[in-house]
Amino acid sequence: MPRNPFRCLFCLSSAGQFTRREHPIPESLGNDDTFLPPGFVCDPCNQYFGSKLEQRVLNLAPFGPERVFQAVKTKRGKYSSVSHDGWVAQSSGFWDHVYLQSDPPHRYLLPLPDGRILVNPKWATPNDLVRLLLKIGLGLLALADSVNVYSGGFDAARGAPATAGSPANGTLDSRFILTEKIC
Numbered sequence: 562m563p564r565n566p567f568r569c570l571f572c573l574s575s576a577g578q579f580t581r582r583e584h585p586i587p588e589s590l591g592n593d594d595t596f597l598p599p600g601f602v603c604d605p606c607n608q609y610f611g612s613k614l615e616q617r618v619l620n621l622a623p624f625g626p627e628r629v630f631q632a633v634k635t636k637r638g639k640y641s642s643v644s645h646d647g648w649v650a651q652s653s654g655f656w657d658h659v660y661l662q663s664d665p666p667h668r669y670l671l672p673l674p675d676g677r678i679l680v681n682p683k684w685a686t687p688n689d690l691v692r693l694l695l696k697i698g699l700g701l702l703a704l705a706d707s708v709n710v711y712s713g714g715f716d717a718a719r720g721a722p723a724t725a726g727s728p729a730n731g732t733l734d735s736r737f738i739l740t741e742k743i744c
C-alpha cells in the first residue's frame with residue numbers, strides 16, 4: 562500500500578482535497594493514536610463520516626450509553642452524555658458512575674428492586690450500525706501493508722458507507738443485511 566495514494570478508499574476519487582487524517586476508529590470512541598495519514602480519505606468523505614454517520618450512530622445505543630458508562634471523552638475532550646425522550650445520562654468522569662436526570666420518571670426508565678435503574682435507550686438503526694462498522698473495518702485494513710483496499714473485492718463494503726460515486730450510492734438496504742449469514 563503506497564504511503565499517500567491520494568485516492569479516497571471510500572469514493573475512489575482522486576479529485577477532492579486530501580488535507581485530513583482519517584481515524585478508522587472514531588476519536589469519539591477514544592481513539593487518538595491510530596490514524597491514516599492524509600491521502601487515503603478525501604476531505605468530503607472524512608467530513609461526512611464525522612458530522613453525519615458517526616455523530617448520529619455514536620449518540621445512540623449501543624455506542625452512546627457505553628461511551629457514558631465507560632467515561633469516554635468526546636472528540637473535544639468532554640465527557641459524553643446520552644439522552645432520549647426526557648432523560649439524560651451524563652458521565653461523571655469515573656467508570657460506571659453516571660448522573661441520571663429524568664423529570665418525571667417515565668417508561669424509558671425502570672427502577673429495579675435493588676435500587677438500580679434500567680435504562681431503555683434509543684438504538685441506532687441496523688443499517689447505520691453496519692455502515693459505521695464497514696467504514697471502521699475498511700479503514701483498519703488500509704493500515705495493513707499486505708492488503709489492497711482499492712481492489713474491487715472491497716467495492717460492496719466501500720459502497721455502503723460512502724456518500725457518492727459508489728455502487729450503493731450512500732445507502733444500505735435490508736437486502737444487503739439479509740444476504741449476510743447471521744448464524
Ligand SMILES: [Zn+2]
Binds near residue numbers: 573
Ligand atoms: Zn471520498
